[in-house]
Amino acid sequence: xxxxxxxxxxxxxxxxxxxxxxxxxxxxxxxxxxxxxxxxxxxxxxxxxxxxxxxxxxxxxxxxxxxxxxxxxxxxxxxxxxxxxxxxxxxxxxxxxxxxxxxxxxxxxxxxxxxxxxxxxxxxxxxxxxxxxxxxxxxxxxxxxxxxxxxxxxxxxxxxxxxxxxxxxxxxxxxxxxxxxxxxxxxxxxxxxxxxxxxxxxxxxxxxxxxxxxxxxxxxxxxxxxxxxxxxxxxxxxxxxxxxxxxxxxxxxxxxxxxxxxxxxxxxxxxxxxxxxxxxxxxxxxxxxxxxxxxxxxxxxxxxxxxxxxxxxxxxxxxxxxxxxxxxxxxxxxxxxxxxxxxxxxxxxxxxxxxxxxxxxxxxxxxxxxxxxxxxxxxxxxxxxxxxxxxxxxxxxxxx
Ligand SMILES: Cc1cc2nc3c(=O)[nH]c(=O)nc-3n(C[C@H](O)[C@H](O)[C@H](O)COP(=O)(O)OP(=O)(O)OC[C@H]3O[C@@H](n4cnc5c(N)ncnc54)[C@H](O)[C@@H]3O)c2cc1C
Numbered sequence: 001x002x003x004x005x006x007x008x009x010x011x012x013x014x015x016x017x018x019x020x021x022x023x024x025x026x027x028x029x030x031x032x033x034x035x036x037x038x039x040x041x042x043x044x045x046x047x048x049x050x051x052x053x054x055x056x057x058x059x060x061x062x063x064x065x066x067x068x069x070x071x072x073x074x075x076x077x078x079x080x081x082x083x084x085x086x087x088x089x090x091x092x093x094x095x096x097x098x099x100x101x102x103x104x105x106x107x108x109x110x111x112x113x114x115x116x117x118x119x120x121x122x123x124x125x126x127x128x129x130x131x132x133x134x135x136x137x138x139x140x141x142x143x144x145x146x147x148x149x150x151x152x153x154x155x156x157x158x159x160x161x162x163x164x165x166x167x168x169x170x171x172x173x174x175x176x177x178x179x180x181x182x183x184x185x186x187x188x189x190x191x192x193x194x195x196x197x198x199x200x201x202x203x204x205x206x207x208x209x210x211x212x213x214x215x216x217x218x219x220x221x222x223x224x225x226x227x228x229x230x231x232x233x234x235x236x237x238x239x240x241x242x243x244x245x246x247x248x249x250x251x252x253x254x255x256x257x258x259x260x261x262x263x264x265x266x267x268x269x270x271x272x273x274x275x276x277x278x279x280x281x282x283x284x285x286x287x288x289x290x291x292x293x294x295x296x297x298x299x300x301x302x303x304x305x306x307x308x309x310x311x312x313x314x315x316x317x318x319x320x321x322x323x324x325x326x327x328x329x330x331x332x333x334x335x336x337x338x339x340x341x342x343x344x345x346x347x348x349x350x351x352x353x354x355x356x357x358x359x360x361x362x363x364x365x366x367x368x369x370x371x372x373x374x375x376x377x378x379x380x381x382x383x384x385x386x387x388x389x390x391x392x393x394x395x396x397x398x399x400x
Contacts, residue, residue, distance in 0.1 A: 001316050009073055016055060016080045016091070023049070024084040031086060032359045036218035037169075046090045047123060057092040057121055059256075060101055064121040066092075071252065071315040075259045079308070082263020085365060089217060092121070096129040096165055099253040100174050103191065103245055107237040116172060116193060125171035126217060130164040130194075131246065134222065138163070139379045141176070142185045142243055146225060148177035148192055150232065155179070155192055157200070157228040163376075167221035168206055168214075170196055175225070180240040189242035193234040200228030210368040251323040251330050254377045258311045258337040261373060264366050265304045265341055268348035271361060273297060275352055287351065296347045307333070307340040328390045331383040338373035338380065345370060 005013070023046055030039055050056050059074045060066025069077060074093075081087030088094040097120055104117040119125045132138035136145055146159025157177050164173060172195045179190040194201055204222040206213050214220070237245050276288035276297065287293050314329040323330075345366045349356035356363050374380045 001313065003072065003312050003316070005076065009076065012055065012058075013076055013080050015053060016077065019050070019053070019055075020081060020084050020087050024086045024090060027086060028084060028362050028365075029359070032362070032365055036214065036216040040216065043086065043090060046086075047092065050091050055091060056123070059093045059098060060121045061105060064105075064118055066121055071255065071319045072312060075255070075312055075315045078256055078259030079263045079266065082260030083267035085362065085369070087263070088260060092123045093256075094217065095253065095256065097127050098256055099249045100127045100129060102252060103174065103236060103249050106248070107191075107245060109233070111233070112193065112236070119171075126166060126169060128164045128167040128170045128173045128221070129249075130161045130167070130173045130223060131176040132161060132163045134160045134162045139382050141246060142188070144176060144178050144189055146175070146177040147181070148175075148179045148190065150179075151229070153233075154229045154231055155235070157192065157194065157225045157230070159225045160223075161225070162207060162220070162222040164221045164223050166217045166219065167196065167203060167223060168219045169216045172196060173201070173223075174236065176242050176246065177225075179235075179242075183240050186243045187240040190239050191236040191242045191245050192230060193236060194225075194228060194230050198228055198230055200226045202226055210371070212368070248323060250377055251326070252318065254330050254334045255311065255315055255318065257373065257377060258307070258333045259315075261337050261341040261370070262304065262308050262311060264370065265300070265307070265344045268345050268363055268366060269297075269300050269304060271363060272300070272348040272351045275355075293351065296351065300344045300347055303340040304344060307337045310336060328387055331378070331386045331390075334378055335374070335380045335383045335387075341370055341373055 027039065027042065055067065057066035058069050058077045060068070062068035078088065078093070081091055081093070101117065101120055104112060104120070108117055116127070120127055131141055133145055136143050146157065146161065148155040148157045157175060159177060161175070167173060172193050175192050175194050176189050177192060178188050180188050202224045204224055206215060206219040206221055209220055276293050277286055279287045281287045281290065310329070310333045314326055314333050317326040317329055345363060349363050349367050352361060352363060355361065358364065
């Protein structure tokens, strides 16, 4: 395994870190107090600066205007950008577009690529991913009630989804719907592109999540698909392969989140250490002198390093041996990194006392927004079961 960072990559990372600190940290108080749409003009200006620096879309293919970095290189980029809630958006590699881009690039027809992929990578449009349903468990995505029934050259889609992140203002959704109800469990659904101005694509509401309704990219919608008709040519990949595509989308997608979380951990760690060395707990005594506080810092340092190395190892495995070979590692880092993230953010908040609860630092935002890390892209329990099953399978064949 080789994690040496090239000189060129080192320069890129330094440029990105400097940009995030100088240009994005100062915008965060506004991000916390305003609607996303109010901030969009200034974010557009920052995106223009990023394009000028030739740092736009680091993960996406060069042929479409991205930087075409490898997954291990992107791990370092997501870490550098993830420390600010605005980092990935401003550099054009934010979820859910990043996962949709990978699927479109791999499975899209030439027509789909020209119409959806190219403007998506260019940042001219946004997209969303509509899989989770209100009535059925999202943790079991092979069980869907949303149907796409063939009618002439079209599919007619009916279903009730929620948590379709960033649907507000998106140009299109990639929807998971059952097209082959008679097939075996893993071969029933397909992914279908639905432009959001299609009649029957009805946004019920932006859901209030942890006290935040949100708008634009920073929101999660509930959607009713009511006789929503799209051409069959909008299907992505072969019919019935939606679950297979979802595994491909969510595999690297989970890694992207984990990498971003390391960035959040680093930011919170930095804030907690800076505060501990300056905040007095008694006349002439700084908080950092307390053994309890030292243990928070030592535990956080060890856990962040462990999670970081696991993430890099998984990225390396995907890059060198493919997603399938890395399935156990992807599940391992998903629940492990989410747990580290929550412990580190919680300690940072604790060390800041009352200040940690305010919106004067980004810690309280991370505390609220990142609780979901243990839920989206696979709940902890399912990943733990999957890891244990893979490990135990090897023992089942062994003699006692
Ligand atoms: C902030 C956020 C953003 C999201 N964005 C998107 C998006 O863009 N697109 C999209 O389609 N979805 C999205 N989701 C939905 C997410 O993928 C689902 O919430 C997730 O898959 C869990 O599904 P569920 O909420 O239906 O919980 P359920 O499946 O009902 O599970 C509830 C709980 O049951 C337990 N449980 C479940 N299965 C098992 C098991 N096998 N063994 C033991 N315990 C179990 C776990 O404790 C779990 O938390 C998002 C969710 C959040 C919170």
